[in-house]
Amino acid sequence: MTKNRDRLSVVSGQLEACCDGSALKGHDRGTRAAPGSRAENRAKVIGALAPEECGPRVTNVCLNRLMRRIALAAVVLAAVAPACSVAQQSKPWEKIPVPALHPFRPHQPRRIELKNGIVIFLQEDHELPFISGSVLIPGGSRDVDAAKAGLIDLYGEAWRTSGTEKMSGDAMDDFLAARAAHIETGGGEDSTSLSWDSMTGDSDQVFALAMDLLFHPKFDARKLMLAQQQEATGIVRRNDDEGEIAGREAAKLVYGANSPYTRQPELATVTNISLADLEAWHDRTLKGKLIVGVEGDFDSAAMEAKLRAVFGTLPSATPLPPRHDEFAGPKPGAYFINKDNVNQSNVEIVGLGIDRHNPDVPAIVVMNEILGGGFGSRLFQKVRTQLGLAYAVGGGFELPYDHLGVFDVMVLTKSVSTVDATKAALAEIDSLKTQPFTEAELKRAKDDILNSFLFRYDTRSKILAERELLEFYGYPANYLETYHDAIEKVTLADVTAVAKKYVHPDKLAVLVVGNGPEIKPPVSELGMGAPVSIDITIPMPQRPQHATGAGK
Amino acid sequence: MRFSWLRTCLLCVLAVFAVSCVAAQTQSEVNKYLQEFEKTTTVKVLPNGLTLIICERHEAPVFSYTTFIDAGDVNDPSGESGLAHMFEHLAFKGTTQIGTKDWAAEKVALQKVETANNAYEAEYRNPYGANEAKLKQLHQEFLKAQAEAEKYVIPNQFSEVAEANGAHGLNAETGLDDTQYFWSMPENRLELWAWLESSRLADTVPREFYKERSVVLEERRMRVDSNPIGRLVEQFLATAYVAQNYGRSSIGWPSEVSQITATEAMAFHKKYYAGGNIVVAVVGDVDTKTALPMLERYFGRVPTGPKPEEMTTVEPKQFAEKSVVIREQTQPFYIEGYHRPNYRDPDDAVYDAISDIMSNGRVSRLYRSLVEKQQIAAAAAGFSPFPGEKYPSLFAFYAVPLPGHTPAEMRDAIHKEIEKLKTTDVTDAELEMFKTRARADLLRGLADNQGLAGSLAEYQTRYGDWREIFLQLNKIDKVTKTDIRRVANEVFVASNCTSAEIDTAPPAVAVKTSSAKKDGGAQ
CATH class of the missing domain: 3.30.830.10 (Metalloenzyme, LuxS/M16 peptidase-like)
Structure with missing residues (x-):
């Protein structure tokens, strides 16, 4: 029965999941939301919304687990000290001994760099009889022409469903399902990927099939059409859920509506994508610096030989040209999107932030914890615990690996308390500059980050994923160690300095998505001027495909 | 084309053949793992009825736990839908020892909050219609009592102590059938965890209940009221069931969840959080021999109690589409x-x-x-x-x-x-x-x-x-x-x-x- 619970979780709840291409590819380690990315942060604040292992996106609506189970915390969080210091008689938990941690040497994968630049990671692990692997391919939706927005979603879908010259996608489905094995493809903002997994006994066959798909895909017109239909479904449904609207439109305020990071697939762009486009994309990106990771029940020497035979013969990898993204940041002020059929407002307070290369990241991470990271954070303590105005509240600086992120604080509150809750959240952002950080806050934030740091590498899988990530973005292999040590050294002065340097309340935009007539006092009472209303009407092509009323 | 067609057929034949081999192989594989788990897993039922399970896995110096309460929103009494979930939120508010500056004084203050809330709600539900002025006055008195009680609170101290000690994935979930509490921690915090977890099971107090009720109402707005599929599923279940509680809103109907009292939540705790209704499982880098006596000591504090009676309602056979x-x-x-x-x-x-x-x-x-x-x-x-x-x-x-x-x-x-x-x-x-x-x-x-x-x-x-x-x-x-x-x-x-x-x-x-x-x- 429990195994069913997981399957069940695949089926209760939110629809946006099924239709939103990127976040959903369960098996693609390569295209998961990067830690600190916008997608990940939003999922954290909304709670367990992060879709679980979902398999092919079209088959499973990853309706979330929450429809069936209600979780305590909308924020997956961290703790900070209460601002008050207290005369508590005794703290029995402090008398409990905390012995030294058992010695632990994380099992690093073996890294092999081929002459052509391709990097292979091998993470041997014989605990269970499975072997899984992935090939991470640089280049994603941000590298696609605006006129072809949606290409990566279609590519990620149709690549696998089309299959190869030797075996059609449908035949591959049967072959793999009979073995409880998987081969999946997918794509995201900066990469696409192919991944596979199977029981050890089937692994040679499944690996061969995966490589056939990697090097000899045969994109199929019918499968492209199916993918286009899926995509169209997502497009016409994208205004059904206010959280989805808020997240999407807030990012547009920061990056610009037509930025490579925010432009969205439209019915017109999706129908404009051809088989030739998919083939051209494939041929182009496969020449890039691939990162291959394999883990599980194998002998490393044999696996190395096998992978060298496949990848060692490829020509030298051609790196993608470096990106030079520039963002203006939001025009400060209030913005509003009306939604009739809700009784709660989604409020996003956003500004332009920083990237992970920034040397101030350790201090900023500590400040994030103090502001919005946990049960003890200023936002949680004030807006949820003290005022009772929100279930979901949190935020901070996102820390993407290779481009500027968003500073984002979000609050979900009933329509009538929209202005109160927004003001309360804005006050906590201001407090970063006006209310001095205390030693207790600093200690708790650091304890929280450092004592749970272990969970970044407590399984061989996580270690492998982390190494692939660092390799992909060009960070040193020991990044986690230096990052850990740097956080340990953060002082009150450091946090105060980064608050001064990076928190700019006057440069923030406030976006409210909610039920206009119910919002009393209205958004104009925020004191940020009359709210600018944002039109989110879904553009319909002149001759609708076969849509009657879709999106209207 | 023909070649690839032939090949596909061949592969299909091979597939069927391979399947039966795989099946036999995995069956014995599964038995092998069961035997291994039998060696590393220990079950102990304590005198108070609580069941402890320890499963040793030494991959990394961490452990995870789940506390499984055999009660969920299906057990909410009539008129109190959403109660099990409300209690779950309360279980993060601390105990007589954690989250308070002075429990003796706080206890008195909390009783006043309860009295004030009862007075307010009695007027709110006045069968002849609530008197607006009186209601307003009673609300003021309630707010005053609440503010008084808050003076003794150290907000979120329970969760903070857990997280400052490395708790990872700290959360809880209430389903219709059960309530689960869980997180992971470095292994050297096992005893600290046992103190925290057994404390809140044995020693919950009705702290900050009414503010948390507002939080839960926001949760309802997010999951149900403002979500098209949430709205649909709630109506779907309410229609599918005529008698059994599976048809009731699990997060609670707004009128009911907004009037649940701390007294009701504590009564739910007394009935359903007794030893016989709880299983605690710990998995990870734990030494059973030394851990078990320590866990018995802490979880022995949970009140003894029988399994609550099973419900009588059986959904009658549906006869109409x-x-x-x-x-x-x-x-x-x-x-x-x-x-x-x-x-x-x-x-x-x-x-x-x-x-x-x-x-x-x-x-x-x-x-x-x-x-x-x-x-x-x-x-x-x-x-x-x-x-x-x-x-x-x-x-x-x-x-x-x-x-x-x-x-x-x-x-x-x-x-x-x-x-x-x-x-x-x-x-x-x-x-x-x-x-x-x-x-x-x-x-x-x-x-x-x-x-x-x-x-x-x-x-x-x-x-x-x-x-x-x-x-x-x-x-x-x-x-x-x-x-x-x-x-x-x-x-x-x-x-x-x-x-x-x-x-x-x-x-x-x-x-x-x-x-x-x-x-x-x-x-």
Whole structure:
């Protein structure tokens, strides 16, 4: 029965999941939301919304687990000290001994760099009889022409469903399902990927099939059409859920509506994508610096030989040209999107932030914890615990690996308390500059980050994923160690300095998505001027495909 | 072309051959893992009735735990829907020792809050109509009492101490059947965790209850009121059930959850958080020999108590087909459900087989038919049990229409696939695929501490033996084609069906009636 619970979780709840291409590819380690990315942060604040292992996106609506189970915390969080210091008689938990941690040497994968630049990671692990692997391919939706927005979603879908010259996608489905094995493809903002997994006994066959798909895909017109239909479904449904609207439109305020990071697939762009486009994309990106990771029940020497035979013969990898993204940041002020059929407002307070290369990241991470990271954070303590105005509240600086992120604080509150809750959240952002950080806050934030740091590498899988990530973005292999040590050294002065340097309340935009007539006092009472209303009407092509009323 | 066709056929033949080998191989593989788990897993029932499970896994110096309470929102008393979930929130507010500056004084203050709240709510529910002025005054008095009690609170101290000590994934979930608390921690905090967890089980206090009630109401707005599928599913279940509590809003009807009192929450705790109703599972880098006596000491503090009585209500047999239609400016959606027995039914594995064959992956029947062949849906699946498993539940099917297609088309197409299930045997390959995937899925789950802790606690509660995690494969292996046809014919009949759909309403109506609406943007 429990195994069913997981399957069940695949089926209760939110629809946006099924239709939103990127976040959903369960098996693609390569295209998961990067830690600190916008997608990940939003999922954290909304709670367990992060879709679980979902398999092919079209088959499973990853309706979330929450429809069936209600979780305590909308924020997956961290703790900070209460601002008050207290005369508590005794703290029995402090008398409990905390012995030294058992010695632990994380099992690093073996890294092999081929002459052509391709990097292979091998993470041997014989605990269970499975072997899984992935090939991470640089280049994603941000590298696609605006006129072809949606290409990566279609590519990620149709690549696998089309299959190869030797075996059609449908035949591959049967072959793999009979073995409880998987081969999946997918794509995201900066990469696409192919991944596979199977029981050890089937692994040679499944690996061969995966490589056939990697090097000899045969994109199929019918499968492209199916993918286009899926995509169209997502497009016409994208205004059904206010959280989805808020997240999407807030990012547009920061990056610009037509930025490579925010432009969205439209019915017109999706129908404009051809088989030739998919083939051209494939041929182009496969020449890039691939990162291959394999883990599980194998002998490393044999696996190395096998992978060298496949990848060692490829020509030298051609790196993608470096990106030079520039963002203006939001025009400060209030913005509003009306939604009739809700009784709660989604409020996003956003500004332009920083990237992970920034040397101030350790201090900023500590400040994030103090502001919005946990049960003890200023936002949680004030807006949820003290005022009772929100279930979901949190935020901070996102820390993407290779481009500027968003500073984002979000609050979900009933329509009538929209202005109160927004003001309360804005006050906590201001407090970063006006209310001095205390030693207790600093200690708790650091304890929280450092004592749970272990969970970044407590399984061989996580270690492998982390190494692939660092390799992909060009960070040193020991990044986690230096990052850990740097956080340990953060002082009150450091946090105060980064608050001064990076928190700019006057440069923030406030976006409210909610039920206009119910919002009393209205958004104009925020004191940020009359709210600018944002039109989110879904553009319909002149001759609708076969849509009657879709999106209207 | 011909070559590739031939090759495909060959591969199919090979596939069938390979499958039977894999099946035999994985069966013995599974037994091997069961034997290993028997060596590393210890179960101990304490004198107070609480069951402890320890499972040693020494991969990394961490552990995960799940505390599984055999009570959820299905147990909420009449008029108090959402109570189990409200209590779960309370369980993070601390105890007489943590989260307070002075418990003795706080206790007195909390009693005053309760009195003030009762006075307010009595007037609010005045059968002759509430007196507005009096209500306002009583509310002021309530706020005053609440502010007084807050002076003694150290907000969120329980969670903060856990997280400052490395708690990872700290959370809890309330379902209809059960409530689960869980997190992971570095192994050197095992005793600290035992103190925290046993404290809150044994020694919860009704701290900050009424503010937390507002938080839960926001949670309801997010999950249900402001979410089209949330609204639909709530109505779907309310229609499918006439007597049993599975039909009740699990997060609580707004009028009820907004009037739950701390007294009621504490009564729920007393009844359902007794030793006999709790299983605590710990998985990870733990030495059973030294850990067990320590855990016995801490969890021995939980009050002794019998298992609460089982509920008397049994959902009567449905005899009328029922349907719900929501017309609004949201994209269309279709779901239907058929009553089925609970998880202990001998056919439980047959339902698993049906949902696997109908829904699992691109080879599933609903995908191939509705998505791939007819091209009318973006997604389609059948699943069970829903919304719970402890009591007779539903087998549900849903489909997400492609633009231009309607819920009625989804219904007809789903019914066609159900009909096939009733009249024609599933294929050997389909049945074998289900069994192979069930085995593999089981094994795949064995490397995750948190997932294991949840499964161990749940199976120990539901079957009285965690080994059922492995042993259920025997039931799965015994499922036959005849079983599938028989069950389909018994269960998937019109008089046993409830359906719910969203029909997209034209936008013009709403825009005209709402003159206050000033902002553009069609939804």
